[in-house]
Amino acid sequence: MDLPIPNPDPIPVPGEIGLILFLLYLTFFVHVVLMNTLLGGLILTFISEVVSRRSGSPECRHRHEHLAEQLSHILPFTVSLTITFGVAPLLFVQGIYGQFFYTSSVLMAWVWLAVVLLILIGYYSLYLYTRGFARFARRRYWFVGISMVMFLTVAFIYVNNLTLMQTPQKWLAIYTSTKGSGWHWNLDEATLWPRYLHFALSAVAVAGMLVLGLGFREQDAARAGFLRRWGGSWFLGATLLQVGVGWWFYYAIPTQLSAIFLNQEGLARTLFIGAHVLFTLGSLAIGLAAFGRAGSGVGWAGIGLVLGGIAGKIISRDQLRQAYLGQVGWNFDALNTDPQHDVIALFFISLVAGLALLAWVIAKYRREAATHS
Template identity: 35%
Template sequence: MNAQSVIPAVDAMPLPAPYWLLKTLLIVTLILHLIAMNMMLGGVFMAFAAKIKSNKSEHFKKLFGDLSKKIPTLVAATVTLGVAPLLFLQVIYGQFFYTSSVLMGWFWFSVVVILIFAYYGFYYVAIKQETPSVKWIFFFSGILILLIGFFLSNNMTLMLEPSKWLAMYKKNPDGVNLNFSHAPLIPRYLHFLIAASAVGGLFTAILGVIKWDSDREYSHFLINAGSKWFWVSTLLQIVIGFVFLFSLPKDKTMLFMGGNAVATISFVVGLLGAVATIYFAVKVPKKSDPRKSVVWTASVTGLIIILMILGRDVLRNEYLKLYFKPENFVVSTQWTVMILFLILFIAGIALWLLMMKKYFSAKQTANEAD
């Protein structure tokens, strides 16, 4: 039996919007999801390190408090911003994504339960800062979040390989499969984790920039500690990035080395951008006003995240090119619904940005009052 015959038929319902529009929305919403996820998970890494060092200095203690109180909000942002790409993913890649989700069904459904426990733990820590068990609850919640990311990477890679599905199902039809036989799985997952770690450092440095006028000494500490965390993670990322690239099958590796324009640009600009951000971040401690360096680092990092997500999309299409034919989709655009959706989507993002602004300025005012 060939792989084609185990792939479910395309949903009989026509696409409610042109493929290019759904694909653009998938990419845009995934960018938002992954930025929130990076801030949340990176914030967890950074906060845990600060907790360990909190006996050494008051600043680390304060940093743990500042970050850990933001984690529940960031988890909520990650989850909310994950729903949109999930919907677009199902509409476009349903044949592949549903099958991989069934093959690893127990793990996939467990994500919701795991998330609830992790969320609960983070809330507990945000409220009961002084309780002795806080460190371990925070640690355990972090492990649960890491597990969710791992299941996501499993699903996102398993959906790419229909040729494996039948053998996997025959061997284990109970929905407890993971994709360990996929060589790039662990490097890919580490690539995401280390990116999150770097963004956690950057997030801390940005908090420092926000606090520049209200608490200069603490602000310097945040910018220096965050920038150091950022450049060390990014340096490690260059190594892991190469491991990931060369763990791919050769034809897929070559996509990033001239085989495909978008993938090549994402790789080259990503690599040069990583070196540039390391340069900006390393120089931070020598500067009396390092705010510009943080802004540059954040801007280049934002660009890298966008390019990496575009490169990831090229990789998926290459894996699925034998089976996935977007030109075969029947499209019946529901323009009224689509226009309404786009208006609400843009208004939603504007509202979200406004909420972020209020959230940070409210914290700032509260800190100044303290």
């Protein structure tokens, strides 16, 4: 069948494909961890707001209010960093998969463009929540609630676009039925909901690790115990649910494509199995540290293992995308490359400078948080 796939950009990819993929994975990993911290952090802050209002125990109310306030100081940073670390993978995705990514973005143009507005509303709401924590004490949960809904919607739009880009077989029918209006959601995609839930649960798990980490650093013993148990429970609960959602996702993928994860030897299978081993070991370590059976060193090691698992999943996810696009005859041979090592060196210099800036921002934040507390 003749598919309406545009030609690759005539401008060659400015580096070896392996290098560009490496940069895509590296920057997308940072994006995912930050985005998970943001989304999951908003969910956990909202839950703490609800608990602190509903609970009959003053101690419980106080603990949750304190946690909500702690998270409210971290989350605005994660918004700006999620956005900044979204731009870099966006460039690399366009460089390699531009023919697919641009087309799906055009097919759902209005929905896609709405992302900017939703992020703005989400960001302002979050600032109102943080800055007005004391002033809007009675109604502030609205602000964090609105922000949570906005960012969850943004994530949903991303999943719509990134699934649509890898199924060019559907494009012509979509263009015809929408008359090119740009109003389209990829709702008939079988993997859409499990993929979205997979991201949402991963967000809660990562935010659980953040709360656990706050517990490891807390000086007050009672509060530290609460943060460890609360963070550890959300991590473990979300990860357990992930087992069901993960299999739902796996079986929603066409069998000939999901075969790369278990039935065919290769990088995808190694990463898939390796990531799950890391998640299992990491969850065990986190469980032990959260419930006082091991020290914070074991907990931090668990967090490191889980982050390693996420890195593995990021590469597997791209292997799956390549398998999808292989179905329509695409592979990397379609791309011309013209490595511009000076530009790439400049990129690395800016990356290192950016990371140094990030370290400075975190140090500044910690000073501010210490003064505040």
